[in-house]
Every structure is written in structure tokens, then in C-alpha cells.
Amino acid sequence: MTQSVGADAASALADLLRRVQDARLPLETASAPDARALQHSLGNQLEDYLLPRVQNPDAPLLVVIGGSTGAGKSTLVNSILRKSVTQSGVIRPTTRSPVLVHHPDDAEHFQSDRVLAGFARVTREETELDKPQLRLVADASIPPGLALLDSPDIDSVMESNRRIARQLLAAADLWLFVTTAARYADAVPWALLTEAQARGTTVALVLDRVPSEANREVRRHLTELLSDAGLGSSPVFTVPEVPLEDGLIPEAAVFTLTSWILNLGRSEAARSRVVEKTLVGALATVPPRAEELATHIVEQEEQHARLSSAVDDSFSSAMGELAASLADGRVLRGEVLARWQDFVGAGQFFRGIEPTVARLRDRITAAVTGKRDTSEPLELAIEQSVSLLIREQAVQAVTGARMSWEETPAGAALIAAHGDEGFARFRVPADFDARVNRAITQWSESVNDLVRDVGQSKRAKARILSFGVNGVGAVLMLAAFAGTGGLTGTEVGIAGGTAVVAGKLLDTIFGDQVTRDLADTVRTRLLDSAQELVTSCRTPFDDALAAAEVPPRQAGTLRGSGTRLEEAL
16 A cells, blocks of 8 residues: 555645645536535545545554434444443434544544644533534554544534534545434435445445344345445444443444454554555545536636626726717717807807808807806706716616626626625716716816917917807817717707817817817817726626636646646556
């Protein structure tokens, strides 16, 4: 055995254990429960059994006594040792903490965390520990090189006991499965026996409290079940239904079982055969289980990527639509066009009364050089129209991302993880409108500043003074948004006329090329600010994705560790 599994295998097992423990499976994919159970089971098998056993092949043989509630496991352990070392009784669950009985000379093997590192070592049952406890009992009646571990019930009413029982069974060199004539065919034990067989664990069975008249029939049926499960070579011991003597099964009733177990301790060759069988069988199952876990991890990686892409796609689409809406005339809808008509004089141009741009420009001059600041309603209408467009795209982006997530179990779970807060969290923030208003006000002020900065020539200054800075700024905003691609019906004609008039007016102040550059600058500044606002709405999605991060290359490194182990065996 020592020659067949060497230092390379120990190193490969340690590396694989680290990869398994470090693997993150945060997303609620369809296979997530199975994936986490596999990660937990494989991690325990590596840490509690395989690595310690490979590192120390000559350590004592660990026999775990496991079975169903009321099967008499503790009584059986006490009867084998002919003394009360573990609690038995009618109150369930009897064994709340596993009890490990070993020879005093083997104490160092079990007092350290070499095996079952997650268990606190105690000499009596404690009540205030932050992790499971393993009660150690040193007893000279058990041979050196052998340890018996009385495990909690595999079908205990306490979930924590069931979990511990499964972990202990995975750490066994030999599982001594105890059942009764009345319960030997129960589903739960057979599911675990099948798992043990698949894991390579050596199994022996004790059929306890068997009535003499049913012994032959029950044993025959049990043997058939074992053969069907691939456990036909497992030893089977029968303990008859007899009265207890001072709480122990009479020595004659357990003589065969006792002799078999104690002889394992006395025979180094027998111990080695059991250890070798279990170890080789268990090692053979590890690479396929690591590959299965890697497949689950790939699913996690792909799902995380899909959730991230859903957010990217939704916000990218909104950004594109926002850019289009600021260039195709949608800003000029409704109230903006009405205020523009008021600005140029009761809208007479658009009714055909004043057919030339030159005459309309004169009307604009008259309007904006009066005592009343006629540009203010127009500016306000433009700002409100832009605000609505930004909010519309923010809502589209957030809603699209959220709906995509809600269509998948993983995404829905990320939203639900925030409880009642999640409903509001994955929406447009409550302060979004206020932030938009502040940003647009700043943008509007920057447009007026731009008018002042660019219009430094004497001619431009004179015209700007005659029209008013805010008036020119409002006209510049109109020119920046004066496309017609997003308009329909009569709005197209009105906006088209608006574009011509606004452009001609600005050309008389700044010149043709400067006007185009200014319009591009104004639109770009607004688009940058608007996109920043909309992008801020994806923060809850990005935070959730970061919290549920699936590190890249997990599956690859896990597969690499599994391959390395195969090569070392």
C-alpha cells in the first residue's frame, strides 16, 4: 500500500482539496444544490479520509459504526468492549456527539486534527462549542491500531446529526452498518450504502435483534439486496434478539462480530487489506467527482456571464436609444415646439403668414430684445423634454435588465436576496429625477457659458447682446436637437422649419462652421452627462454580480488538479 500511493499523490490530493474548498458556487442555478452537496462531500472525503490516510498509511484503522435510529449502535459498541463507553437508551437521538474509542497508545493519532479536522476534541460532551465535537475515549480493551467511532443516526430527526453521520461515514476505513430485522430494507440506509460502494468504502453489515424464527429468511433477503447493490462480498453478522445483561448484549450473541473486529486490530496484514481496499477504491472515485464538480462550476461561470451580458445589453440598448433621441428631434416634441412658436411670435411663420427666414429673424430680434425674457419658457421646455427622455431610457435600461434576471432562477435569487428592499433596489433610484434636474441645469448653464466664450468678436457680441445670451443659448439647444428622424406628422414640418430658422440665426452670429461645431459640442456634453446618469442606475446589478462573482478559470484549475492526481496514482 505504501508503495502504491506515494508522495506525489499526497501533494496532488492537497492541491485538489484546496481547489475544491476554494471553489465558489454562489448562483442559484438548476444544479446548484447538487453542486454544493458534491463540493461539501468531496471536500470532506479529501480532508477527513484520503489526505490523512495517504500521508499516514500506518495510522490506526478507523471503523465507523453507523445506521438507523434505534438500531442499537451504541449498545453494540458497549457490548463489543464489554463496558459502557458510549451512551445508549430509548431517548432519541441517543448519540448527539460521535464517540471515538481507541487504545491509549493511539491517542496522538486522534488528539490532533489529522483526521476530522473540523471537529473539536473533547473528553466529555460539551454544550457550548462553535463546531461539532468528537468525544475521545481511551480504553485498553481495544487493540492498538484499531478505533471504533459510534456515529449519530443517519436518519436522525436532527439535520445536524444526519450531516455529521454522513461526514463520518466518508472518513471511515470500514463502515460497520447496523440495522434491524424490521428496518434493514429502509430507503435511507440503502442510499448511503450505495454511495459508500461508489466511493470505494469497505462495508460490513450487522443485522441486529433478529428473531430466531426469521433469521434465515431475513438474512437471505438481505444478501440479495447486497448483491443487487454491488456489495455481495460484504461480511454480514447477525445478532439475535435476546434480553440484555446489565445493558449489554450477551457475549455469546456478539462473539463472532467481536472476534472479527478485534482481530482486525491485532492483525497488521488484515488492517492493511481493509485500508488498501478502501483507499484504492476511494482514490479511483475522486477524478470523476472532480470533473463533475468542474462541470457544475462551468455552469456557474456561464450563468454569471449571461447575467452580466443581460445588464450590458439592456444598458447598451438604452444608451444607443438615448443618443438617437438627442439627435433625431424627439426633444422638440410638444411643449418645446409650442414654446418655440411663442418665442418667434405667435407661430405665424408656421401658418405661412411670413414666408421668409429673413423676415422671421427680424421677428425673433424684436421678441428677444423686449423687456420680457421670452427665452425662459423655451429653455424650461427644452430642459423638461430632455429630462423625460433621460428618465425614459433609464427606466428602459433598468426594467430590461431586471426582467432578464427574473426569467432565470439565478437572477431572480440575486434580486430576492435583498428581501423587501430588492423590489425598490432594482428600480430607478428615488433621487434619480433630482439628479437629472441638477445635471440638466448645469448643462444649460454651460451652454450659455459657451455662447459667451465663443462669441468674442465685436460682431458676435453685438448680436448676442441684442438677442440675449439665454436667447442665443436656447436657439443653440434647438439647433443641437433639430433632427426629424424621431418625429411624425406635422411635427416633422414644424421641426424642419425650426432647424432652418435656428441655424440661419446662429450662422449670422457665429458663422456656418462654428455653429455646427457648437451644436455638436452642446449635444455631446448633454449625451455624456445623460449616459453617466443612466449608467449609475446599473449599480445594484453590478454590486449583486460582484457579490456573486464566479472567479474565472476555477473549472480549469480543478480539472488540472484532477488530472495531476490521476497521473500520480
